[in-house]
Amino acid sequence: xxRSLLIQRRGVLALAAGAASxxxxxxxxxxxxxxxxxxxxxxxxxxAVSASTGTVYVTAAGGRGPDAxxxxxxxxxxxxxxxxxxxxxxxxxxxxxxxxxxQRLFTTNTRDGSVSTIDLGTGRVVGQAKAGEKAHVRxxxxxEAKNLAYASVFGGGRTPVPSAIWVIDGATGKLDHLLSEGxxxxxxxxxxxxxxxxxxxxxxxxxxxxxxxxxxxxxxVRRFASGGEGAxxxxxxAAGRRLFVANQKTGxxxxxxxxxxxxxxxxxxxxxxxxxxxxDMRNRIVVANRQAGTTSVLxxxxxxxxxxxxxxxxxxTVAINGKAGLAYVTNKRKMGRRGEAPPEDPRGDTxxxxxx
Numbered sequence: 001x002x003r004s005l006l007i008q009r010r011g012v013l014a015l016a017a018g019a020a021s022x023x024x025x026x027x028x029x030x031x032x033x034x035x036x037x038x039x040x041x042x043x044x045x046x047x048a049v050s051a052s053t054g055t056v057y058v059t060a061a062g063g064r065g066p067d068a069x070x071x072x073x074x075x076x077x078x079x080x081x082x083x084x085x086x087x088x089x090x091x092x093x094x095x096x097x098x099x100x101x102x103q104r105l106f107t108t109n110t111r112d113g114s115v116s117t118i119d120l121g122t123g124r125v126v127g128q129a130k131a132g133e134k135a136h137v138r139x140x141x142x143x144e145a146k147n148l149a150y151a152s153v154f155g156g157g158r159t160p161v162p163s164a165i166w167v168i169d170g171a172t173g174k175l176d177h178l179l180s181e182g183x184x185x186x187x188x189x190x191x192x193x194x195x196x197x198x199x200x201x202x203x204x205x206x207x208x209x210x211x212x213x214x215x216x217x218x219x220x221v222r223r224f225a226s227g228g229e230g231a232x233x234x235x236x237x238a239a240g241r242r243l244f245v246a247n248q249k250t251g252x253x254x255x256x257x258x259x260x261x262x263x264x265x266x267x268x269x270x271x272x273x274x275x276x277x278x279x280d281m282r283n284r285i286v287v288a289n290r291q292a293g294t295t296s297v298l299x300x301x302x303x304x305x306x307x308x309x310x311x312x313x314x315x316x317t318v319a320i321n322g323k324a325g326l327a328y329v330t331n332k333r334k335m336g337r338r339g340e341a342p343p344e345d346p347r348g349d350t351x352x353x354x355x356x
Contacts, residue, residue, distance in 0.1 A: 032284070032297040032307040035353035037331075038081040042069035044349045046317040047330045048098040048105070054078030054321055056328055057105060058351055059093035073105065073118070078321060078328075081351055087123045091116055097140035097149055099170055106149040106168065108137040115140065115151045115166060117173030127173010135161040139233070141191045141200075147171055150179075150200055152188045163188040165200065165213065179213060182220025186211065190233030192243070194258070201243060201258070203231040210234065210243065210256065224261030227254025233317075235278040235285070237300070244285050246276040253287055255303060265303050269296040274316060275329070281322035284356045288315035288329050293347075295329050295354065311352035313345055320356075327354040 041060030048057045056076040062069045071092040075085045093116070095108035104126075105118040113134035117127035129151075136154040143150070147170035155163035163186060165179035179200075186204025188211065193200055200213040204223070208231050212222040228247025235244045236258065243256040252268040253276060270289025277286050283300035288311075295311045295318070298304065312331020319328045333348025 030355070032309070033355045034309045034311065035326075035355055036081050037312065037350050037352040038076075039346070039349055040076065040081070040083070040351050041072050041074045042349055043071075043092075044316070044330045044332055044351070045094045046096045047319040047328050047351065048096045049078060049319040049321045049326075049328055050098060050100050051321060051323055052100050054324055054326075055084070056081070056319070056351070057096060057098060058330060059096045059107060060349075061092040061094055061111070073107070076351065078324065078326065079353075081353055085123070087118065089116055089118065089125055091128075095138055095140045095151070097142040099142045099144050099147065099149070101144045102147060102170060104170060106140045106142060106151070106170075108140050108151050110137055113137060113161075115149070115168055115173075117149075117168070117170065125173075127168075129166060129168050129173060129175040131166060131175055131178060133161050135164075135166075137166070138189055139191050141193045142170070143193055143195055145195065148176070150191055150193065152191050152202060154187050154189055154205070155184065163204075165191065165202065177218065179215075179218055179220075181218065182223075183211060183213070189231075190246075192234050192236040194236055194238060196238060201234060201236060203234050203245065205230060205232055208247075210245065210261065222261070224256075225263075227256055227263045227266055228252065232274055233276050235276045237278050237280065239280065240300075244276050244278055244287075246273045246287060248272055248274055248290070251289070251292075253285070253298075267298065267303055267305065269298070269305065270294045270308065275318040277318040277320045277327070279320045279322050279325075279327070279356055282325055282356050284327075286318045286320065286327045286329075286354070286356070288318050290314045290316060290332075295327075295352070297327075297354065297356065309352075309354060311354075312350045313348040315352075325356045327356055328352070329354065 093107035228250035230249030270292030272291030275288035
């Protein structure tokens with residue numbers, strides 16, 4: 001595409017103003033499209049992708065009982081979703097985060113209340129973090145530069161352990177310290193790292209709030225409204241200073257000013273909006289709508305929904321490889337009634353690839 005754009009008006013060639021940004025002169029991006037979907041493992045939960053290799057890592061919690069499928073981390077080719085290998089940890093993995101520099105994977109093991117550190121070179125667990133009573137560990141986000149992992153602990157309800165954030169040393173896999181001041185209430189679920197400002201943002205599901213945590217001071221310094229009901233996960237646009245919050249009960253995302261907490265806009269995406277990620281390279285927001293069975297792709301500037309794609313039974317979490325322009329969505333299977341075997345579900349326990 002030429003840097004100057006010639007526009008013919010009334011037979012006269014006019015030169016477009018040189019002040020026009022290069023991004024405005026590029027051809028319009030292709031419409032987001034659904035690629036391959038494959039069944040992977042049993043009891044799928046979350047997904048992470050390596051920006052350096054394009055490899056995809058999916059947690060499969062398996063089943064319960066001696067004859068149930070074993071817990072797995074399924075390693076997939078990022079283009080075909082073909083299985084490359086399988087890691088079989090002892091603890092059932094749910095949440096997952098990746099340190100691409102050290103090639104270590106962190107999994108939250110909700111059933112036994114621990115976080116495992118796995119060396120991808122050997123496929124072995126090299127560290128396991130626990131803290132006191134069994135905790136409902138949920139999401140994990142990684143600070144590659146500091147070699148730390150932050151895992152959310154959902155507290156309240158039937159859980160005796162209060163909400164907190166575990167800070168895990170990536171070198172040892174051990175618990176370094178606990179962030180709890182100002183976090184005990186609300187049921188902490190999703191987390192997003194603001195590495196440049198040494199802050200962490202977290203969703204408080206039960207109080208519909210966003211909690212801002214000062215990592216140096218080791219405490220929550222601010223709470224503000226999530227812009228909807230059922231704030232469950234969030235993503236940060238660090239350069240644009242925006243937060244994208246998936247509000248599950250509302251069925252969409254709220255776009256918030258990360259500095260003031262003000263609501264910029266709310267967008268309906270689908271029932272049970274759950275997973276959300278931001279592609280800063282293509283300016284795309286991807287939202288997994290669990291109850292609707294769809295995944296939405298939004299333009300990051302206009303906040304318009306560009307595509308609503310039927311990915312699987314229960315779209316759950318999203319990972320993005322910005323370099324490749326690909327998003328990956330885990331789709332959980334349908335569950336049967338209590339005490340009964342789950343129904344056959346060819347659209348569940350699947351991973352879908354989306355071309356952004």
